[in-house]
Amino acid sequence: MSDDPKQVLRYPQVQAEELADWRFFLMRLHARFRTGSFVRGLELVTRIAEAAEAADHHPDVVLTYPHVDVDLHSHDVQGVTSRDVALARRISEIAAELGVEAAPREVSTLELALDVPDAAEVQPFWRAVLAYEDHGEWPEVTDPGGRNNTLWFQEAPGATGEAQQRFHLDIVVPREVAEERVDAAVAAGGTLVTDEHAPAFWILADAHGNKVCVCTADGREASGE
Incomplete structure (x- = not known):
């Protein structure tokens, strides 16, 4: 050693x-x-x-x-x-x-991997919507509190278009920060797909169409969530 x-x-x-x-x-x-x-x-x-x-x-x-x-x-x-x-x-x-x-x-560690044609194009969006940090030179973002899973980006030139997405993330946040998170994600290159279910959740997408929901506890009582 x-x-x-x-x-x-x-x-x-x-x-x-x-x-x-x-x-x-x-x-x-x-x-x-x-x-x-x-x-x-x-x-x-x-x-x-x-x-x-x-x-x-x-x-x-x-x-x-x-x-x-x-x-x-x-x-x-x-x-x-x-x-x-x-x-x-x-x-x-x-x-x-x-x-x-x-x-x-x-022991195990679960990481989430997103196939994207260009990691640099979407990494700022995911960093903003998850309130994560970049991890050095690696194409990934991590939870500064160490509680939630790392999200990393594998460059795959053919991985583009909404129909190819096979997962989405639900990031659950306190009600008072939800709109701030949505605004930050849009400012980082994302789009607001719909807010019709707010304040239960907002649906956003990155520049390649990969979706994420910003969720709160408000308005979800009926579903038991």
């Missing part, structure tokens, strides 16, 4: 570390720990927080009733470094001390 705490480690280097509880993909280390209860999960998260503070290096942690998910990467270099490997080992030690089992086969 490199002694440089800011050197990004590649797949073979991470694999060589033999981190049995962890899996490496999309430039992150991922682990799931089966806690079986919320209280035990909170105990694990508390211990992880203490270790993170001691290392001055902080993971992304999600606590739910049956398990705790942990993602590790160095935000300053957008990749896995020796700092992440060291903290991953410590987190595994903590889980073992608490008798918490790791479930590395259960």
Whole structure:
């Protein structure tokens, strides 16, 4: 392992570390720990927080009733470094001390891919309508809060025209920001397809005709959503 705490480690280097509880993909280390209860999960998260503070290096942690998910990467270099490997080992030690089992086969990350003839032409629209950020030089936009899925653009010259779209996104936002989001998306090159269902949802499209709905809770009670 490199002694440089800011050197990004590649797949073979991470694999060589033999981190049995962890899996490496999309430039992150991922682990799931089966806690079986919320209280035990909170105990694990508390211990992880203490270790993170001691290392001055902080993971992304999600606590739910049956398990705790942990993602590790160095935000300053957008990749896995020796700092992440060291903290991953410590987190595994903590889980073992608490008798918490790791479930590395259960980890996954869902990304959304949109086939487009020109990524640069539509990326600003999706960045605006989702309130996302560009991710370096990659043709993708990401949630700055880390909660929602990444959307990336695969350039496919023949992927144009409304009939070819096979999915659309529903982005649910607070009612007070819905019109702002719609206006920002239109200003970023999109078009308002219809607002006839507002304030439940507005339908917009990017420059290639790919649709997205900006949704709120208002007006959706009848459907149970």
